Amino acid sequence: MAMLEIKDLCVNYGVIKALKGISFEVNEGEVIALIGANGAGKTTTLHTITGLINAKSGSIVLEGKDITRTPAHKIVKMGIAHVPEGRRIFQNLTVLDNIRLGAFTRKDKDGIAEDIEKVYKLFPRLSERKTQVAGTLSGGEQQMLAMGRALMSKPRIVVMDEPSMGLSPILVSEIFEIIESIRKQGTTVLLVEQNAKKALSIADRAYVLETGKIVLSGKASDLINDESVKKAYLGE
Amino acid sequence: MAFLDNLINGMSLGSIYAVIALGYTLVYGIAKMLNFAHGDVIMVGGYVVFTAMVTANLSPWLSILIGIAACTVLGIVIEKVAYKPLRKASSLSVLITAIGVSYFLQNMALLVFGEKPRTFTSVVNIPKISLFDGKVVIKGETIAAIIVSVVIVVCLSLFVNHTQKGRAMLAVSEDKDAAQLMGINVNSTISLTFAIGSGLAAIAGVLLCSSYPTLTNTTGAMPGIKAFVAAVLGGIGSIPGAMIGGILIGVIEILGRAYISPQLADAIVFAVLILVLIVKPTGILGKKVNEKV
Numbered sequence: 001m002a003m004l005e006i007k008d009l010c011v012n013y014g015v016i017k018a019l020k021g022i023s024f025e026v027n028e029g030e031v032i033a034l035i036g037a038n039g040a041g042k043t044t045t046l047h048t049i050t051g052l053i054n055a056k057s058g059s060i061v062l063e064g065k066d067i068t069r070t071p072a073h074k075i076v077k078m079g080i081a082h083v084p085e086g087r088r089i090f091q092n093l094t095v096l097d098n099i100r101l102g103a104f105t106r107k108d109k110d111g112i113a114e115d116i117e118k119v120y121k122l123f124p125r126l127s128e129r130k131t132q133v134a135g136t137l138s139g140g141e142q143q144m145l146a147m148g149r150a151l152m153s154k155p156r157i158v159v160m161d162e163p164s165m166g167l168s169p170i171l172v173s174e175i176f177e178i179i180e181s182i183r184k185q186g187t188t189v190l191l192v193e194q195n196a197k198k199a200l201s202i203a204d205r206a207y208v209l210e211t212g213k214i215v216l217s218g219k220a221s222d223l224i225n226d227e228s229v230k231k232a233y234l235g236e
Numbered sequence: 237m238a239f240l241d242n243l244i245n246g247m248s249l250g251s252i253y254a255v256i257a258l259g260y261t262l263v264y265g266i267a268k269m270l271n272f273a274h275g276d277v278i279m280v281g282g283y284v285v286f287t288a289m290v291t292a293n294l295s296p297w298l299s300i301l302i303g304i305a306a307c308t309v310l311g312i313v314i315e316k317v318a319y320k321p322l323r324k325a326s327s328l329s330v331l332i333t334a335i336g337v338s339y340f341l342q343n344m345a346l347l348v349f350g351e352k353p354r355t356f357t358s359v360v361n362i363p364k365i366s367l368f369d370g371k372v373v374i375k376g377e378t379i380a381a382i383i384v385s386v387v388i389v390v391c392l393s394l395f396v397n398h399t400q401k402g403r404a405m406l407a408v409s410e411d412k413d414a415a416q417l418m419g420i421n422v423n424s425t426i427s428l429t430f431a432i433g434s435g436l437a438a439i440a441g442v443l444l445c446s447s448y449p450t451l452t453n454t455t456g457a458m459p460g461i462k463a464f465v466a467a468v469l470g471g472i473g474s475i476p477g478a479m480i481g482g483i484l485i486g487v488i489e490i491l492g493r494a495y496i497s498p499q500l501a502d503a504i505v506f507a508v509l510i511l512v513l514i515v516k517p518t519g520i521l522g523k524k525v526n527e528k529v
Binding site for chain 1: 406407413416417419422
């Protein structure tokens with residue numbers, strides 16, 4: 001059984017059909033990439049999974065439990081953390097407060113303290129800036145904070161929305177290395193990326209979205225060599 | 237000496253404004269709406285405490301507790317019934333609804349308690365302090381108002397910055413969606429905010445009626461609006477800002493009444509609002525929005 005199973009998911013914004021019945025699955029330990037152009041429905045898919053948007057029809061099943069109608073604030077505790085597009089860190093709070101908020105649903109004080117140290121180990125720059133107000137961080141640091149914050153809920157699946165957006169090539173590589181190490185620690189990753197080449201290079205499998213539909217899917221290593229993918233998304 | 241007297245009176249009135257302004261500022265900071273019915277919750281608090289104390293002959297402390305409980309519940313109900321359905325509506329709709337709630341409360345009070353003004357008995361039994369051979373007298377109500385408001389500001393700051401629920405409020409105030417992704421229940425956080433703000437309104441009602449004992453159905457309206465000016469002056473959304481703004485508005489009002497014109501005192505207060513909006517719209521302690529890509 002797949003860890004996360006999306007079936008015939010439809011989402012409307014008013015009269016606009018953003019998702020027209022998409023189905024895919026994420027298995028434990030995988031890195032899955034969702035790629036596609038702007039407006040294809042990638043962000044909508046993630047928002048619907050974590051409950052920020054309601055589905056019109058279809059289902060989202062996490063480890064056998066239907067979470068289609070579960071409100072966003074309850075999803076975190078069930079094991080899905082969301083690194084939103086544009087980071088959405090709490091700009092006026094300190095770095096440490098942001099990280100602590102990531103553990104909002106947890107009650108184990110010792111475990112939280114331990115995990116804060118783990119986040120610092122993964123992102124040493126956050127440790128240097130823990131008392132700094134988060135709004136003063138650079139774009140790359142903010143992205144790291146958003147990722148660290150998400151990890152604090154001890155998720156089994158992390159969904160990440162455009163983690164490389166607006167970052168310099170060096171930082172992009174750094175972010176992707178971190179995604180690798182998150183996977184190595186046993187966390188499943190569902191990744192939405194404009195940077196299809198990078199995404200496909202670290203993903204196990206991928207789905208290609210086009211105007212609310214999945215038009216192609218398969219092993220990432222196959223898709224990266226697929227002629228139509230190359231043309232449309234890899235700029236070759 | 238008269239100046240010192242006026243200054244102290246201003247600070248006393250200002251402390252009451254500060255407690256009311258905290259309600260405005262909390263609700264604005266977290267729910268991003270101006271709850272113009274907030275002043276009328278004060279009036280309801282005044283009536284509840286009056287009824288408990290005078291009609292039912294309960295002790296002042298018990299009456300105050302009943303007043304706080306009643307206003308807390310009232311605040312939660314107002315939010316659930318009037319504002320929650322408008323969570324995604326335009327801010328103008330919410331504002332109009334708030335004004336509607338304000339008139340509703342005023343007229344309900346008229347219906348229930350009648351138009352005859354009630355005379356509130358002060359709940360404060362702190363002895364007055366005489367200074368300079370009795371030339372300056374500080375009333376017990378004045379001391380109570382200042383102490384209570386300082387205690388409230390300190391407690392509220394500690395609560396917001398150092399508790400889990402408080403940090404949830406800060407997170408919701410900045411970004412509701414991101415807060416939900418942390419596992420924070422936005423609706424219950426907003427409810428809590430209204431509960432705290434309205435509970436404080438009851439305390440403000442008691443302080444106000446102890447200093448100015450005439451209680452009618454519009455008792456809360458004017459202080460409510462002036463406290464709103466105070467919240468804007470201090471920087472809306474900021475807890476210490478509400479305190480500073482409140483004290484300043486109280487002092488400006490009393491000094492204006494004493495040295496410029498008793499009739500113009502209210503106009504001066506609102507002139508301050510206009511000035512702040514022109515010169516520094518974020519207020520004294522208002523936050524600058526950090527933006528970085």
